Amino acid sequence: xxxxxxxxxxxxxxxxxxxxxxxxxxxxxxxxxxxxxxxxxxxxxxxxxxxxxxxxxxxxxxxxxxxxxxxxxxxxxxxxxxxxxxxxxxxxxxxxxxxxxxxxxxxxxxxxxxxxxxxxxxxxxxxxxxxxxxxxxxxxxxxxxxxxxxxxxxxxxxxxxxxxxxxxxxxxxxxxxxxxxxxxxxxxxxxxxxxxxxxxxxxxxxxxxxxxxxxxxxxxxxxxxxxxxxxxxxxxxxxxxxxxxxxxxxxxxxxxxxxxxxxxxx
Numbered sequence: 001x002x003x004x005x006x007x008x009x010x011x012x013x014x015x016x017x018x019x020x021x022x023x024x025x026x027x028x029x030x031x032x033x034x035x036x037x038x039x040x041x042x043x044x045x046x047x048x049x050x051x052x053x054x055x056x057x058x059x060x061x062x063x064x065x066x067x068x069x070x071x072x073x074x075x076x077x078x079x080x081x082x083x084x085x086x087x088x089x090x091x092x093x094x095x096x097x098x099x100x101x102x103x104x105x106x107x108x109x110x111x112x113x114x115x116x117x118x119x120x121x122x123x124x125x126x127x128x129x130x131x132x133x134x135x136x137x138x139x140x141x142x143x144x145x146x147x148x149x150x151x152x153x154x155x156x157x158x159x160x161x162x163x164x165x166x167x168x169x170x171x172x173x174x175x176x177x178x179x180x181x182x183x184x185x186x187x188x189x190x191x192x193x194x195x196x197x198x199x200x201x202x203x204x205x206x207x208x209x210x211x212x213x214x215x216x217x218x219x220x221x222x223x224x225x226x227x228x229x230x231x232x233x234x235x236x237x238x239x240x241x242x243x244x245x246x247x248x249x250x251x252x253x254x255x256x257x258x259x260x261x262x263x264x265x266x
Contacts, residue, residue, distance in 0.1 A: 035214060
């Protein structure tokens with residue numbers, strides 16, 4: 001049994017945060033509308049100040065780190081780090097949909113409430129339309145699934161040059177950390193190839209908190225993370241737009257989210 005005042009406090013928190021999520025959403029959509037796309041070495045854009053600064057600070061404070069799990073391909077990731085850096089790194093992640101699907105018996109806290117409100121505003125066709133229209137010039141929201149994922153690399157970080165899976169149409173990778181804080185993290189590298197087809201770094205995008213790489217999938221969109229030792233941990237928030245019904249992992253829709261699940265049981 002939870003005191004009624006606890007439930008009332010959470011209801012007030014959710015109500016007050018609704019405006020924050022709405023303002024942040026409007027900010028992101030406006031940023032996407034004005035995003036400049038570059039075709040060198042592949043189609044991409046870098047979104048500056050993704051979220052309003054005060055909102056971004058709240059987002060960082062609400063990261064659900066205790067729920068992160070080892071990525072299924074973690075062993076392959078560790079092995080590639082071992083080959084390049086002579087030491088193993090670890091890579092953990094969490095699908096936002098999985099966080100919000102925690103059973104009623106699980107802990108409910110500030111981070112759960114924040115991300116429920118976040119998902120209600122961002123896991124919408126309006127967000128999908130804004131991103132797809134900017135990248136492809138058309139609203140693809142009727143045929144697109146959205147998934148949102150937290151990722152964290154610890155110890156060392158290295159992801160070889162690769163293309164995303166064919167069903168993944170757009171990736172938006174938001175770099176997380178304290179705004180203005182110096183770090184030794186690498187962002188994402190974009191690659192071309194030499195005459196033999198060997199990947200060559202063509203552009204290095206810096207890891208700057210509250211910026212995002214927007215990367216539509218094309219046959220040229222080779223990308224990866226060059227080997228390095230992340231200090232502090234390398235944390236990112238990924239938005240994936242993918243062909244509908246091709247990959248059920250992490251699919252999230254605002255209409256399926258119930259804010260009442262955030263509230264303590266009476």
